[in-house]
Amino acid sequence: MSVEYKEFNGEVVFLVDANFLKDEELVVVKFGLRVEELKRRAEFRLFSEIAQFYTLVNDGLILTKHAFAGLERPLYCRDSCDGDQEKLVYSRKPVTDYEWIGGRDGKPVRKDAPKGHVFVVIVSPNRKHKELYPEVECWIEHWAWVEEDQGLSQAPVNWVDRFKLKLWTQEQE
Numbered sequence: 001m002s003v004e005y006k007e008f009n010g011e012v013v014f015l016v017d018a019n020f021l022k023d024e025e026l027v028v029v030k031f032g033l034r035v036e037e038l039k040r041r042a043e044f045r046l047f048s049e050i051a052q053f054y055t056l057v058n059d060g061l062i063l064t065k066h067a068f069a070g071l072e073r074p075l076y077c078r079d080s081c082d083g084d085q086e087k088l089v090y091s092r093k094p095v096t097d098y099e100w101i102g103g104r105d106g107k108p109v110r111k112d113a114p115k116g117h118v119f120v121v122i123v124s125p126n127r128k129h130k131e132l133y134p135e136v137e138c139w140i141e142h143w144a145w146v147e148e149d150q151g152l153s154q155a156p157v158n159w160v161d162r163f164k165l166k167l168w169t170q171e172q173e
Helices: 035-043 047-057
Strands: 004-008 011-022 025-034 066-071 088-092 096-101 107-112 117-125 136-147 163-169
Touching: 011 035, 011 136, 011 163, 025 035, 035 047, 047 096, 047 107, 047 117, 047 136
Parallel strands: 025 136
Antiparallel strands: 004 011, 011 025, 066 088, 066 163, 088 117, 096 107, 117 136
């Protein structure tokens, strides 16, 4: 588990490899998560979310099976009434999950993934702050396990009604 990070204007950002659709082609780019976001999760004792970031997000985002765009519900986000339109959702079905054991000096511990669920990561394109964070294509905002759709393997349940568009499906080898 190697974590790449970089300092931008005095702020440390984790950089995660991800596939991204540019000019109708999938390319590998960097998604970012500010270190402060993980510190905030630690303050709220969300240690398993931290374990999932280091293992399922950092090491696994590049393995995404499906990417969706736009939420089918209104979302006001960062001074924008169109926050729902900007969101991208990446989904896949890892066979393991992780939880943090041992407090501050602990570590991620492997466990079975929840049956019938997929792991999703919600991101937003870095449009407003590209000059400050030129390497960050999107910001990682949230990750969680959600129920799997019965019709489309490795997709969130009711994806047709939840998202505006399926952007791409990656055929893994």
